[in-house]
Ligand SMILES: Nc1ncnc2c1ncn2[C@@H]1O[C@H](COP(=O)(O)OP(=O)(O)O)[C@@H](O)[C@H]1O
């Protein structure tokens with residue numbers, strides 16, 4: 585079942601085009617990743633999906649509703665942690681949960697939520713006294729307090745240390761395993777590769793690739809890389825081989841980049857010259873390689 589359907593979504597801020605023709609489909613029960621460099625239009629897109637921002641044009645259906653026309657009805661069924669979330673410094677954890685909970689219509693009991701997200705111990709602690717990881721746990725709990733069918737997390741783990749980030753990943757998986765659909769905005773490729781069932785890579789307001797992380801990695805956009813050491817020899821001739829795009833050498837180490845069955849070709853060529861490096865290694869591309877291949881290596885604002 586499709587939970588989110590977007591086609592031809594456009595949104596500009598004055599002359600600044602933020603979203604230029606985004607199309608997406610998110611299915612029930614998946615963790616869907618929206619990936620892209622800074623300024624790619626991710627936050628604008630998810631804000632349009634939640635009815636927090638108007639679109640200039642395009643078709644958007646979220647849980648069968650139009651976020652602009654049915655915003656109130658929609659927001660009752662979704663939960664969100666926004667990129668720029670903050671709460672009053674003195675608001676206590678328990679008070680925040682109580683404030684966000686819609687009474688009387690089937691929300692999770694607060695003490696149960698508190699236990700689930702490890703907040704019981706922090707119940708009376710003011711927001712300003714929480715660590716980054718504790719704040720994020722609270723934001724996740726707030727996003728879930730009304731048992732949403734669909735949850736948006738925008739840069740959930742930015743600024744967290746590695747332990748807190750991993751703990752947060754487990755929480756996101758629990759949300760999905762509890763039956764909700766999750767849209768996760770992130771620029772951490774490791775996070776997307778580990779967590780997301782499917783991802784869309786967005787660049788300059790457009791979707792440049794969609795698929796499961798392994799589909800995208802397997803498509804070959806990122807290329808292949810092999811490395812080995814070969815003291816003293818000139819390896820430049822390797823660039824003549826089919827599929828080889830670049831040969832670099834640093835001291836005795838040679839690195840060959842290219843496409844296709846690169847390792848087999850390079851190994852065969854070396855063997856043909858009677859060379860058998862002991863440390864011949866092939867590097868499999870990961871989602872970060874795919875991401876950089878598709879969105880470029882230039883720094884973004
Ligand atoms: N309120 C705003 N007013 C003007 N420009 C904005 C506003 N919000 C975002 N932008 C611009 O729109 C583009 C997309 O921003 P955003 O959707 O926040 O991207 P992302 O979340 O992928 O970093 C950026 O160039 C950003 O500077």
Ligand SMILES: [Mg+2]
Pocket residue numbers: 626627628667738
């Ligand atoms: Mg953003």
